[in-house]
Every structure is written in C-alpha cells, then in structure tokens.
Amino acid sequence: MMKLFLREHVALIIVQIIQFTIICGIFWLSGFRDVSIIFYSLFLSMFFLSVYLLYMFISRRNFYKRLSKKIDHLDDSQQELEESPISNALKNLLISQYNLYENEMIQLQNKQEEHFILLDRWIHQMKTPLSVIELMANELDEPESSDMREETDRMKSSLNTILHMARLRSFDRDFQVELVDVGTVIWEVSKENKRLFIRNRIYPEVSIEDNGIKVETDEKWFHFMLTQIIQNAVKYTCEHGEISVNLMQENQKVVLEIVDNGIGIPESDVRRIFDAFFTGENGRNHRESTGIGLYLVKEIVDQLGHQIKVESEVGKGSLFRIIF
Numbered sequence: 001m002m003k004l005f006l007r008e009h010v011a012l013i014i015v016q017i018i019q020f021t022i023i024c025g026i027f028w029l030s031g032f033r034d035v036s037i038i039f040y041s042l043f044l045s046m047f048f049l050s051v052y053l054l055y056m057f058i059s060r061r062n063f064y065k066r067l068s069k070k071i072d073h074l075d076d077s078q079q080e081l082e083e084s085p086i087s088n089a090l091k092n093l094l095i096s097q098y099n100l101y102e103n104e105m106i107q108l109q110n111k112q113e114e115h116f117i118l119l120d121r122w123i124h125q126m127k128t129p130l131s132v133i134e135l136m137a138n139e140l141d142e143p144e145s146s147d148m149r150e151e152t153d154r155m156k157s158s159l160n161t162i163l164h165m166a167r168l169r170s171f172d173r174d175f176q177v178e179l180v181d182v183g184t185v186i187w188e189v190s191k192e193n194k195r196l197f198i199r200n201r202i203y204p205e206v207s208i209e210d211n212g213i214k215v216e217t218d219e220k221w222f223h224f225m226l227t228q229i230i231q232n233a234v235k236y237t238c239e240h241g242e243i244s245v246n247l248m249q250e251n252q253k254v255v256l257e258i259v260d261n262g263i264g265i266p267e268s269d270v271r272r273i274f275d276a277f278f279t280g281e282n283g284r285n286h287r288e289s290t291g292i293g294l295y296l297v298k299e300i301v302d303q304l305g306h307q308i309k310v311e312s313e314v315g316k317g318s319l320f321r322i323i324f
Helices: 002-029 035-059 061-068 074-078 085-137 144-173 182-192 194-200 219-235 280-285 293-304
Strands: 178-181 205-208 214-217 243-250 253-260 307-313 317-323
Touching (some): 002 035, 144 293, 182 205, 194 219, 219 317, 293 307
Antiparallel strands (some): 253 317
8 A cells, every 4th residue: 555655656756856956956056055954945845745745645545545455346346435536536437337347247148148048949949850850760670760869869968968058057046955866866867878878788787785865966967967977988988898886875975986997087187077178088089079068067066065086097997976
C-alpha cells in the first residue's frame, strides 16, 4: 500500500526538489548568500510537502489498500470506496466493467445452454433410427446381422457417452444418492455388454465377497461409470483374455476392482489417463479412443465422493479400484 502511494507521488516529490534547487540557484547567482534563509526555506518547503503527502495518504488510505489487494471474487469489485473524484471515477469504471462482463457471460451461458439442449435432442432422435436398424438386423442372416449389431452397439455407446458428458454440467440437479446394491448393478452391466464380450471372446469373471453389499451412491451414474471401465478393459485386452470384477469389503470400506490382463498403460500415461481428451500411447494405436470415458469416470467419482485408483504395468494389464 505504501509502495503504491510513493510510486504515484514520486514525480511530485522530484518536481518539488528540482523546483527548489532552481530557485535557490537563481538567488545564489543574483548575489544572495544567506545560507540560513536558504535552509529555512528548504525546511518550510519540505514541511508543507510532507504535510500534503501525509494528508493524501491518510485520506485515501482505504483507496490505496483496495488497489493493493487482489480480488478473490467478481463481486468484490462492487465494494464501496471513500468519496473522492478519483475513487468515484474508478468505482464507476469497475461497475460498468462488471455489468459488461456479466451481460457477456449471460449471453454465453444462454448460447451454451441452447447448444446442450440441441445436443440432448439430437442424441435422443438418433436412438430411434438405431433401434429401427437393430430390428432390421434381426431379419438378416449371419454374419451380416452380427456385424450390423456390432456397429449399432458402438454408436449407442458413443451417444450414451456424449449424453452423460452433456448432463455432467448439471450434475447437482441430476443425481440422487441412495443405497444401491452393487452386485445387482455389476450383473446388469455384464448382461448389457454380453454381445461385446462374445465378439471379443472375453468372458468376465465376477466375484462378490458377500451378497447384498450396498453403498450410498447414484445408481444411474454408477452404472455408466462401471460400464465405461469394463468396456475400456475389453477394448485393450486381446481375444480370450481375462477380466475379473471383484467386490469386497476392506477396513469398513467397500472396494470394487476391475482387473484385466491386457496391454497395460505406460507409466508415463497413468497419471494423465483421467485428463479430458487424453488418449496416450495406447490411444494412438486404437483410433476409436477419444479420451472422454475415463475423464467422465473421474468427474463422476469426485462428484459422488468416492475414490478411484489405478495400477498398471505394460504387457501385464491394469487394475481399477473404486473405493466407496
């Protein structure tokens, strides 16, 4: 605060010193040699300058304190200042800037909301023709029927991922915490992905330590989260590979493990797999990777107050642990 005040008035102090020096020089050149008068004039000049600076500092102390303090919230710019021309001008400038920013932000939010509404409607509209295509596939012979179902499953999975990503923006209005039977959700996810398992010749082994284990979570979001992890495990595991889903209790906590013996994740990529749109080394070899699935998993886990940990070794597989 003091440094800011001195930086603002340093020019005034320098001008006063130069002005007094010039006046004294003129008197000296004109033959006036009374040193005591010169020093007395210097004392008076510095005294009045000091009184002026002290008055300005005290009267505008809050103003300089405000300028020296960082703004933590946008509303802080609306704080009142003491009455002075410069402070009033600054206050009016901040208010106009705040109003301009707020209007622009509202316009951007409205545009974004319109975009998400359009996206939601488009996704739901796309599900109808996909269902029709699936019905048409039933009338075809093999292997054409299976190939068509495989493609529609991929499209459904992608649309579902985009839909959940769009809904994540309003997560606080779109979740309901309740006691959920984890084992039931595991079997539901396994059943829904049975065609994926059959196509890849991978049959997950489910191990539930104790039937009826329940946790406090949102069933819909947990279902999506588990689906993403299992589909990722299948994607990066070779045919006839092994995937196991283990549900257990450890130290008064419920732990869900999804283990595969796939290609694994490079150590340099492990810490970044939950970043949005990060595909890593494996993603460059699998062009279907978007880097969205695990990002959504981490966001959902954080929102629900759970934990997720990853262990992986290249060539040996990966382990995902969800801790409730």
